[in-house]
Amino acid sequence: MTRRIISPCVGLCSTTVGDDVCRGCQRHADEIRDWPAYDFDERDLRLVELDTLRVAVAGELLRVVDADMLKAQLERHGIRHRDDQPPLSQAVELLRVGRHRISDLSRYGLETVGEGAGLSPADLHAMLVPRLMEAAEARRLSST
Known part of the structure; x- marks a missing residue:
């Protein structure tokens, strides 16, 4: 059986414009560079x-x-996701792609909570991205 190579890349790599952590996939530039060399277990x-x-x-x-x-x-909308991906991780992909076209998150099986309560999908995504970047940087620093 041949196993398909899966990448978290979403096609908008901000490391090419100087970010250490990609805004699209939350990988560090070194991890993006080394991804093809990782074996399946590491991926x-x-x-x-x-x-x-x-x-x-x-x-x-x-x-x-x-x-x-x-x-x-x-x-339905052709938004890339993995079947084994947790739903909240899938929701991040949904917001990345559809944040300007979605008006009612409940139609997508989602609801806002905490500081996100009542925010539009675009505003929710705008709040989410810097938090993801900060957490990804902390993840990178803790693994070095």
Whole structure:
């Protein structure tokens, strides 16, 4: 059986414009560079770490009410996600792609919570990105 190579890349790498951590996938520039050399186990471990980071950060602002509805909407709109990806990590992808087109998060199986309560998807994403970047940088520093 051939195993497909999976990458967290979402096609908008901000490391090319000088960021140490990519705003799209939350990987450090070294991790992006080294990704092709990682074996499958290392990639799987890194994907779990990235999902865990996204779940922790997004969970402060957002809650998944209906994971099946979220998945159906991701598929309906052709938004890239993995079947084994936790729903909150999938929600980060949804906001990245659809933040300006979504008006009602409940139609996507989501609701805002905490500091995110009542925010528009665009404002929620704007609050989420710097938090993801900060958490990703802390993850990088703790692994060195």
